[in-house]
Amino acid sequence: MNGYLADSHTHLDQFDPSEILGILGSAIDAGVDLIIAAGVTEESSRKCIEIANSHDSVFAGIGIHPMDIKEPMTLASYNRFKSMAAANTKVVCISEIGLDFSPGMPNISLQIQVLRKQIRLARELALPVIFHSREHPGRSIDHYKTLAVLREEKIQEVGGAMHYFQWDEAVAQVCFDLDLLVSIGKPLLRIPQLQETVKSIPLDHIVLETDSYPQYFKRNRSRWTEPKDVKAIAMKIAELKGLSLETVAKATTKNLVNLLRTK
Numbered sequence: 001m002n003g004y005l006a007d008s009h010t011h012l013d014q015f016d017p018s019e020i021l022g023i024l025g026s027a028i029d030a031g032v033d034l035i036i037a038a039g040v041t042e043e044s045s046r047k048c049i050e051i052a053n054s055h056d057s058v059f060a061g062i063g064i065h066p067m068d069i070k071e072p073m074t075l076a077s078y079n080r081f082k083s084m085a086a087a088n089t090k091v092v093c094i095s096e097i098g099l100d101f102s103p104g105m106p107n108i109s110l111q112i113q114v115l116r117k118q119i120r121l122a123r124e125l126a127l128p129v130i131f132h133s134r135e136h137p138g139r140s141i142d143h144y145k146t147l148a149v150l151r152e153e154k155i156q157e158v159g160g161a162m163h164y165f166q167w168d169e170a171v172a173q174v175c176f177d178l179d180l181l182v183s184i185g186k187p188l189l190r191i192p193q194l195q196e197t198v199k200s201i202p203l204d205h206i207v208l209e210t211d212s213y214p215q216y217f218k219r220n221r222s223r224w225t226e227p228k229d230v231k232a233i234a235m236k237i238a239e240l241k242g243l244s245l246e247t248v249a250k251a252t253t254k255n256l257v258n259l260l261r262t263k
Helices: 019-027 040-054 075-086 108-125 141-152 170-178 193-198 227-241 245-260
Strands: 004-010 030-037 058-062 092-100 130-134 160-162 180-184 206-208
Touching: 004 227, 004 245, 019 030, 019 160, 030 040, 030 092, 030 227, 030 245, 040 058, 040 075, 058 075, 058 227, 058 245, 075 108, 092 108, 092 245, 108 130, 108 141, 108 180, 108 227, 130 141, 141 170, 170 180, 206 227, 206 245, 227 245
Parallel strands: 004 030, 030 058, 058 092, 092 130, 130 160, 160 180, 180 206
Antiparallel strands: none
């Protein structure tokens, strides 16, 4: 996998199957030929694997999203995910997992139990983790709680990336201290504070993503975010850092390839 541009985090399985070929075609036209489809439940993870097995440019992440947690992770569930990964070479990471402190989410103690189990699965499988961390509004300390759990579970043994990073240099530095990358999405195009943060982050610590999923709240289908939009994110980083698009594209793709340990 030595693509020009790479999207480290999408939810392709949530699109209508009839749209996948067109989405991937538009991505290739934009120079995006490495895409991770991230699962959010066991069923979703299986769908991501099916898509990955059907398309050369797509690879799969498997896991349970914190907002989709219904019960503690059992040994049976752990072993089903383990078997999924063992049976499919296109499973390249544990994703999307993490903690969500926003109102209405599952009990945080339950979330932490499931997160710990999934990090242990990642370590057993020697797969990196692409993780979610969403704070209670106005309470950025919550990200340090997420990172503390990752540290306790020895995340640095497998590495990973903080999905949809939108925070400050201090949070980024904790990630780097744990040998984690930050994953930058479209918020970079509109948030000045994030732009300032990204200016200061070394390019070898960054991967790109779109977090693509069906955006039914956007009435115009052409405005939905898709993997092709990674190019706009790379162009913004190039502008902020005074680099060429090619330099940013090659570096961020190399970072993801190295993280996934896949050639």
